[in-house]
Amino acid sequence: MSTERENEHPASxxxxxxxxxQLGAHAAQRFADRVAELELTPAQAGLLRLLAQAxxxxxxxxxxxxxMPPSRFVPFADGLQERGLIERRRKPGDRRVHALRLTxxxxxxxxxxxxxxxxxxxxxxxxxxxxxxxxxxxxxxxIADQQRLTPGVHVGYRRLR
Amino acid sequence: MSTERENEHPASxxxxxxxxxQLGAHAAQRFADRVAELELTPAQAGLLRLLAQAxxxxxxxxxxxxxMPPSRFVPFADGLQERGLIERRRKPGDRRVHALRLTxxxxxxxxxxxxxxxxxxxxxxxxxxxxxxxxxxxxxxxIADQQRLTPGVHVGYRRLR
DNA sequence: TATTGTTATACTCTATAACTATA
DNA sequence: TATAGTTATAGAGTATAACAATA
Numbered sequence: 001m002s003t004e005r006e007n008e009h010p011a012s013x014x015x016x017x018x019x020x021x022q023l024g025a026h027a028a029q030r031f032a033d034r035v036a037e038l039e040l041t042p043a044q045a046g047l048l049r050l051l052a053q054a055x056x057x058x059x060x061x062x063x064x065x066x067x068m069p070p071s072r073f074v075p076f077a078d079g080l081q082e083r084g085l086i087e088r089r090r091k092p093g094d095r096r097v098h099a100l101r102l103t104x105x106x107x108x109x110x111x112x113x114x115x116x117x118x119x120x121x122x123x124x125x126x127x128x129x130x131x132x133x134x135x136x137x138x139x140x141x142x143i144a145d146q147q148r149l150t151p152g153v154h155v156g157y158r159r160l161r
Numbered sequence: 162m163s164t165e166r167e168n169e170h171p172a173s174x175x176x177x178x179x180x181x182x183q184l185g186a187h188a189a190q191r192f193a194d195r196v197a198e199l200e201l202t203p204a205q206a207g208l209l210r211l212l213a214q215a216x217x218x219x220x221x222x223x224x225x226x227x228x229m230p231p232s233r234f235v236p237f238a239d240g241l242q243e244r245g246l247i248e249r250r251r252k253p254g255d256r257r258v259h260a261l262r263l264t265x266x267x268x269x270x271x272x273x274x275x276x277x278x279x280x281x282x283x284x285x286x287x288x289x290x291x292x293x294x295x296x297x298x299x300x301x302x303x304i305a306d307q308q309r310l311t312p313g314v315h316v317g318y319r320r321l322r
Numbered sequence: 323t324a325t326t327g328t329t330a331t332a333c334t335c336t337a338t339a340a341c342t343a344t345a
Numbered sequence: 346t347a348t349a350g351t352t353a354t355a356g357a358g359t360a361t362a363a364c365a366a367t368a
Contacts, residue, residue: 017188017278018282018315019305020181021185021192022310022314022316024182024183024185024188025185025317026315026316027182028185117176117178124178124304124308125177125178126307127303127306127307128303132303135296137180139293139297139300140177140180140181141180143285143286146288149184151174151175152179154183154187155186155190
C-alpha cells in the first residue's frame, strides 16, 4: 500500500465535497450519453419523470420546479409535444393555464427511461458491494435532506443539451 | 418513521447515481458562491490548484487537463495574469511554449482558497458524524478510481462562470 | 511540415423584457 | 390590474478554424 503517496498531498484528491462535484458531473455526463440513445436530454427526461409524479401542473409551476424561466420552458415543452410524448390541455376553470401531462406514448418512453436509469445506477456503483451501495445511498440522502434539496429534481436540468 | 412513504415511489428520490448528480451540482454551486468572495470562479480556483500541484506545464497541456480548448484557455489565463496571480515564462528550450506557474501572490490566494475549501467541506457534510464523513470519502474514492476519474480535476471546470 | 499560442468569427445558449389572452 | 403563456431580442458563452511564431 502506498500510504506515503496518499498522504503526500492531502488535498490533491479533494474531500467529500470535491468528490461529490467530480462524481456528480461524471454521473450526469454518463446519464446524458445513455438517454441520448432515447433521443432525450437529461432535462427532458427530468420533465417526463416530473409529469409522471405530479401531472396537471401549469407550465409556470413546472418551469419553477426545474429552475428555468417560463420563456425557456415553452420551446422545451414544444419539442416533447411535437413528438407526442406530452400534451397540453386548457384548464377548464382558468383558460390561461395549460396543464401538462404525459401521453400513453410518453408513459411508454418513461418505462424505457427507468430501464436506462437502472443500468446507469449499476454502472456508476459497480465498485461497491450491495451493502456498500445501500450505505452510500443512506449517507447521500442524509446530506440531501440536511441541505434541503428537493427529492427527484436537480439544477442540472436547467441545461437542455 | 414513515417507511410507507419512503417506499411509495421507489425511484422518486433516485438512486446513488441521481443523488450524486443532484448533490454534486449543489456542492459545486455552493463552492462557486464561496470562491466568488475571493473574486474567483471555480475554474480559476481549479487552475490555481493545478499549478500548485504541477507547475511549469504548457498552456496546451493545462487546457487539456481542464477539458477546455486552447483558444478558451488564453483569455482564461489572461484574467489571472492581469491580477498578478500567475505568470507566463518562455521555456528556454522551446520558445513556442509558455510555461505557467503561480506567483507569490497566487500562492497566498491559494492558501485562502484552502481555508474556503475546508469550510465548504464542513458545510456540505454537517449532516454526518466524523466516522460517517470518512466512510463517505472512502466510498466515493472507490467509485472515482473504478470510473477512472483524474484525481483533483473535474469537468465542471470547463465552465468559467 | 508540425506545433504553440493567439485571434477572429460564427453559433449556441440564456435571460430580460415586450406582447396576447384570459382573469 | 395581474397572471399564464408566448415571442423577440440582445447578450454572454462556446467552439471551430484561420493566423503568426517557432520548431
